[in-house]
Amino acid sequence: MSDAVELDAVSRVYGKGRGAVAALREVSVGLPRGRFTAVMGPSGSGKSTLLHCAAGLDRPTAGQVRLGGTELSGMGEARLTELRRQRIGFVFQAFNLVPSLTVEQNVTLPLRLARRRADRAWLGEVLERVGLGARASHRPAQLSGGQQQRVAIARALVTRPEVVFGDEPTGALDTMTAREVLRLLRETVDQLGQTVVMVTHDPVAASYADTVLYLADGRIVDTMHTPSAEAVAERMTRLGAYA
Structure with a gap:
């Protein structure tokens, strides 16, 4: 199975001199295409930094990031922005919807920013898949939190991205909705x-993932395949003691 994203000896250091903080330390990992990967670790372990570097939202201090074979590290900001719009989807804890736009307009916003025409058949399928086909003309204030997050997922999918990245996408939701x-x-x-x-x-x-990557102190320290909630919780307890 090929990798959708590859990180090769990626480090990310914030600050300089004695105040420098290493968020990632020579991380090398492949994120498999067509699979669901979760990233976990104690607070400050480098989880979000890994995600942001993999998605081209942050630049590594050292190392390389490749999206489908395309090297991201040396790209200018304009080219990176274009690549993110065309090949990457994002779902974050804050839904980041535009209040004045309808569901359909929020979902198609990345296409409009990229000056691409929406594929109406695909748009309809995406809205149906997320359970919002009948609410395409509603605005965010008329939706529940779970429905708003589903709009964000539809927006991430509508461009047919190579990878969808989620940073705590269920963190603001109740248990059932999550x-x-x-x-x-x-x-x-x-x-x-x-x-x-x-x-x-x-x-x-x-x-819900196929694989869980565990980070501690800026490094991947463990990997779990076909995880259960109990096994993940036990592993996190040990990581918390390690941190």
Whole structure:
């Protein structure tokens, strides 16, 4: 199985001199295409930094990041922005919807920014998959938190990205709604062949993934395949003691 994203000896250091903080330390990992990968670790372990470097939102201090064979590290900001719009989807804890736009307009916003015409058939399928086909004309204030997050997922999928990145996408949701969103992400992998990479602190959320990467002190220290919530929680307890 090929990798959708590859990190090769990636380090990220913030600050200089004695005040420098190493968020990532020579991380090398491949994130498999068509699979669901969760990233976990104690607070300050480098989870979000890994996600941001993998997605081209942050630049490594050293090392290389490749998206489908395309090297990101040396790109200018304009080219990186274009690449993110065309090849990457994002789902974050804050839904980041535009209040004045309808569901359909929020979903198609990345296409409009990229000056691309929406594929109406695909747009309709995406809205139906996230359960919002009948709410395309509603505005965010008319939706529940779970529905707003589903709009964010539809917006991430509508460009047919190579990878969807999620940074605590269920962190602001109640337990039942969070599980609905996680099932939806799982379905995009199983039914659409989508690649999903998600940072989370929740063992239940991580149990929806195929693989869990564990970070501590800026390094990948463990990997778990076919995780269960109980096994993830136990591993996190040990990592917390390690940190």
